[in-house]
Amino acid sequence: MNLFFHIGRYFMLLYRVFSKPQKLSIYIRQIIFEINNIGITSLPIIAIISVFMGGIITIQAAHAIDSPLVPLYAVGFTTRESIILEFSPTIVCLILAGKVGSNIASEIGAMRITEQIDALEIMGINSAGYLIFPKIAGAVFIFPFLIAISMFLGIFGGYLMGVSSGACTSYQYLFGIQAFFDPGKFYYSFTKVVVFAFIITSVSAYFGYNTSGGALEVGKSSTNAVVYSSILILLFSLILTNIFLNT
Amino acid sequence: MIEIKNINKTFGDRHVVKDVSFKFYPGKTNLMIGESGCGKTTIVKLMVGLHELDSGEILYDGQNFPKLSQIEKQDIRKKIGMLFQGGALFDSQTLEENVMFPLEMFTELSKEEKLERVNFCLEKVQLVGKNKLYPAELSGGMKKRAALARAIANNPKYLFCDEPNSGLDPKTSIVIDNLIKDLTEEFNITTVIITHDMNSVMEIGENIMFIHKGQNYWTGDKTQILKTTNKELFDFVFASEFMKQVLSASNK
Structure with missing residues (x-):
């Protein structure tokens, strides 16, 4: 019953979020602000994690391939597949759910308890639209770019680690990352990213927007935002993988 | 009434x-x-x-x-203008941006006209020259006055x-x-x-x-x-x- 209450309230909030913007120029300005706030500021953490994870995947792949019958270019191939199919779109989005999701929930939650949202409403502003729509639009726009950068850096990290550790040669790795390439997998990955961007921002905003009480409740909203965003990301990852790859 | x-x-x-x-x-x-x-x-x-x-x-x-x-x-x-108990100023905006906010949302005034109105409201509440301060930098009384300036910005x-x-x-x-x-x-x-x-x-x-x-x-x-x-x-x-x-x- 509680679950249905939250689902209903979530969709009612979304209805308000996607109502006609009151002043488009201000919304556009806010979207640009959120692209920077949500996206660009996340770049350093994504870069660091991607390079390290690429290196780790490469070493693990090389370690797992102990049969002389398997060519060493499989190291590059495995790294590419892991990063494009799962690591960058799903794991990086889980990390972003922690960073961006908690930020959104606590920001909106703090605005709620300090009556800033009430102030917007009394001014005649659709507070849900003004506060949440730019975050969703900004994330849906910028996340695919962040993930593309993550993919590139992950594969690059794998190259650095693979070659420097002697797990494979430069030629073998570069050959591996180009072998049996199916561009359709990018379509699958980026569809996931767009869905996850929507989930992270809208679910986190939902928890922040419905905060009541004080600082303790803002903390709870922030935690709930990360927990539920992460669960939904994994659920939708499974659903989308079944739709796209289970043929 | x-x-x-x-x-x-x-x-x-x-x-x-x-x-x-x-x-x-x-x-x-x-x-x-x-x-x-x-x-x-x-x-x-x-x-x-x-x-x-x-x-x-x-x-x-x-x-x-x-x-x-x-x-x-x-x-x-x-x-309607409303002065909340805690001020309810937008933390991420300067005093000037806070007061200008209702004008940006609901008027088609030019930037100069909006700025003129903001300065007029800040003068009314005796906060001239504090335009670029953030709410966190204001005292309790200044926050109340700033919130009052925002409340009257759009001629309520x-x-x-x-x-x-x-x-x-x-x-x-x-x-x-x-x-x-x-x-x-x-x-x-x-x-x-x-x-x-x-x-x-x-x-x-x-x-x-x-x-x-x-x-x-x-x-x-x-x-x-x-x-x-x-x-x-x-x-x-x-x-x-x-x-x-x-x-x-x-x-x-």
Whole structure:
């Protein structure tokens, strides 16, 4: 019953979020602000994690391939597949759910308890639209770019680690990352990213927007935002993988 | 003018606002006084539509606010300014951006005109030159004044002030009270002030409603309040030793 209450309230909030913007120029300005706030500021953490994870995947792949019958270019191939199919779109989005999701929930939650949202409403502003729509639009726009950068850096990290550790040669790795390439997998990955961007921002905003009480409740909203965003990301990852790859 | 007629509100089994009626006049400082938790803020939140009314009418110049469509409500809200107890300034914006916000949302003024209006409002609340400060850099009194500047930025027809001088020293309280009174008279605003500060009542109370346990127990002005025979109001007004001394001095 509680679950249905939250689902209903979530969709009612979304209805308000996607109502006609009151002043488009201000919304556009806010979207640009959120692209920077949500996206660009996340770049350093994504870069660091991607390079390290690429290196780790490469070493693990090389370690797992102990049969002389398997060519060493499989190291590059495995790294590419892991990063494009799962690591960058799903794991990086889980990390972003922690960073961006908690930020959104606590920001909106703090605005709620300090009556800033009430102030917007009394001014005649659709507070849900003004506060949440730019975050969703900004994330849906910028996340695919962040993930593309993550993919590139992950594969690059794998190259650095693979070659420097002697797990494979430069030629073998570069050959591996180009072998049996199916561009359709990018379509699958980026569809996931767009869905996850929507989930992270809208679910986190939902928890922040419905905060009541004080600082303790803002903390709870922030935690709930990360927990539920992460669960939904994994659920939708499974659903989308079944739709796209289970043929 | 704003008129509330027989308004009621319950939260669960708690009847918080009981059949309250009152008229708030333009150009006057209309005060709603009463103990903490008596239902004053709930009445204001009902009046501005932050809570749903159970029954009764809230008339803004004859228009029954709760019965209006969402768009019609927004049109009325554009004419409302509100000063919240904590200021409710937007943390991420400078003072100038805070005051400019309603102008950006609802007017087609040029940047220069908006800036001129912002400076005019900041001058009214004696915050000239503080444009680029963030709310975190302001004192409690400055925050209240900044919030008042934002509330009047879009020339409101109705101004709501929720405990405008709570947490302020007596001197700053008087400054805020007089600011509100001056603005109310100068721009003929229908101002509704929630307070439990007797200094404010005696300073600016022109049209007063005393709320007790969610009900309207007494109405009058500041000259009548000291002569009240209403027991609940008497207990509220003369709760402090200072007010008791004022009473005994006036009786001598």
